Amino acid sequence: MNTTAIILAGGRSSRMGSDKALLELGGLTVLERLIRELEPVASRIVIAAGNEAAYGRFGKEVVTDDYPGAGPLAGLHAGLESSASLWNLAVACDTPFANRGLFRALLERAEAAEALANGRAGSSEAASASLAVTEAILARTEGRAHPLLAAYRRSVLPGLEAQLRAGRLKMTAWTETLHTEYIEGEALASATGLPLEWCAFNMNKPEDYEQARIRLETGLLPD
Secondary structure: OOEEEEEEOOOOOOOOOOOHHHOEEOOEEHHHHHHHHHOOOOOEEEEEEOOOOOOHHHOOEEEEOOOOOOOHHHHHHHHHHOOOOOEEEEEEOOOOOOOHHHHHHHHHHHHHHHHHHHHHHOOOOHHHHOOOOOOEEEEEEOOEEEEEEEEEEHHHHHHHHHHHHHOOOOHHHHHOOOOEEEEEHHHHHHHHOOOHHHHOOOOOOHHHHHHHHHHHHOOOOOO
16 A cells, blocks of 8 residues: 555654654654654655754755644644545654564454455445445554554544644544554554554653663664
8 A cells, every 4th residue: 555654753742852852762763663663664754843953964855844832733734735645654863663563463454444445445335335434543552642653544634634723632532533443452553563562662751761762772672
């Protein structure tokens, strides 16, 4: 399936104190690690950011926000607006252990959802035709959904833009309005090859970064 991957970068990183996408782990920046994991899976990779200056050197197209200061919803909007793909991966730049296994699992679930929708469209049964098309596939750990470890159908774009225009910027509130499926628990750990608590690990503070660095450099997590 032709897929665009959207890496959301360029946030304020106020708690970290420096750009999370440019932090190094195992000799690579987090952004380079994500690009490495996405390249075998996605047809195209874009970096969604407030400006191009910091990320042009990574060899991927940088798309800038139409709604500056509106947070990750604006970054996702910029990525989806630039995309011609039916399904699109979205990953935040502060999730250093997101890997190709996770991305493949999201896309496999999206393909299955699309096949089911197409099967319904060809069915003569009214009950089947009335069922909603899946619009998003999200990773979920211990009951917490991760909207930026996800796959989105491009058809969510008009509703996403309406949220931005209305100033409703909370991402989880928006995803709760979508027809969503989840990958969680053992399925998520199996897909990534990681302990469940590290599948969606994200770095918000310096101590998170130090924890990730130690885990990786001491071999407690696969490189």
